[in-house]
Amino acid sequence: MDLGSLTLDSNDVVRKCVSILGIRGSGKSNTAKIFAEELINAGVPVIIIDPDGEYKGLKVTTFDKFSEDPEEIVNLVHLGRSVDLDVNEWNEEVFKFLTSLMNYLWDVSKVRKKDLFILVEEAHEFIPQGERTPLSDILTRIALRGRKRGLGMILVSQRSAKVNKDVLSQSEIYFLHKVVHPVDIKVYKEILPLKTKDVENEIKSLTTGEAIFYKDGELRKIRVRKFDDQFIVANDLDKVEI
Numbered sequence: 001m002d003l004g005s006l007t008l009d010s011n012d013v014v015r016k017c018v019s020i021l022g023i024r025g026s027g028k029s030n031t032a033k034i035f036a037e038e039l040i041n042a043g044v045p046v047i048i049i050d051p052d053g054e055y056k057g058l059k060v061t062t063f064d065k066f067s068e069d070p071e072e073i074v075n076l077v078h079l080g081r082s083v084d085l086d087v088n089e090w091n092e093e094v095f096k097f098l099t100s101l102m103n104y105l106w107d108v109s110k111v112r113k114k115d116l117f118i119l120v121e122e123a124h125e126f127i128p129q130g131e132r133t134p135l136s137d138i139l140t141r142i143a144l145r146g147r148k149r150g151l152g153m154i155l156v157s158q159r160s161a162k163v164n165k166d167v168l169s170q171s172e173i174y175f176l177h178k179v180v181h182p183v184d185i186k187v188y189k190e191i192l193p194l195k196t197k198d199v200e201n202e203i204k205s206l207t208t209g210e211a212i213f214y215k216d217g218e219l220r221k222i223r224v225r226k227f228d229d230q231f232i233v234a235n236d237l238d239k240v241e242i
């Protein structure tokens with residue numbers, strides 16, 4: 001996986017929990033998009049929970065209307081297709097649908113065990129700290145115990161301190177873009193094995209597209225390549241309604 005100044009082996013990231021954090025404009029969605037693009041190219045499908053319609057340029061099938069039956073989406077993903085769930089209207093119906101989709105995925109993955117990722121944009125909205133919902137329960141279970149069923153998770157958030165701490169602290173791969181708020185800096189201090197001053201200095205120096213990469217004790221500053229928007233037209237497949 002070519003992410004820019006960082007290369008990863010896709011076999012080394014599957015079934016893991018990845019957290020991509022940073023303030024608005026720090027480049028975290030671009031990083032998530034590049035990460036997803038590289039997974040898709042490596043044959044690992046991604047289910048994207050996409051409240052802001054930011055993932056259109058990827059080779060995905062977009063859904064923007066949701067029935068109560070998630071089977072079709074899961075079958076599509078198990079055939080190797082990635083899907084973008086354009087959930088820009090967050091209402092009870094969408095949350096109910098996502099809950100049944102994730103529960104169904106959890107159940108069938110016990111048998112099928114196909115490697116895939118669930119990418120959760122605005123993760124603080126779906127797996128909030130200090131609040132439990134049926135959706136946050138199943139997403140938490142997937143993040144913490146999905147490995148045996150082939151399930152990996154990518155959490156993206158600009159509100160690090162508002163994402164469920166258990167899930168965040170159990171991530172195995174971190175891309176930490178710039179943050180400025182002290183509560184978010186505190187979260188970075190809890191994640192990184194650095195002295196407080198060093199964390200502050202590292203974060204301060206980050207520009208758009210730069211992040212602190214942390215995995216298996218390896219820690220370094222990286223620059224993520226920019227997503228090539230030119231592919232958007234070619235890859236933006238028709239929206240599908242089921």
Ligand SMILES: Nc1ncnc2c1ncn2[C@@H]1O[C@H](COP(=O)(O)OP(=O)(O)OP(=O)(O)O)[C@@H](O)[C@H]1O
Binds near residue numbers: 025030210
């Ligand atoms: N690696 C990069 N190299 C160059 N430009 C980048 C890079 N990452 C992001 N950008 C640019 O910075 C801007 C913000 O990027 P992006 O949307 O990824 O940030 P963000 O942190 O996700 O913000 P938001 O929360 O508002 O979505 C965009 O215009 C994007 O093109």
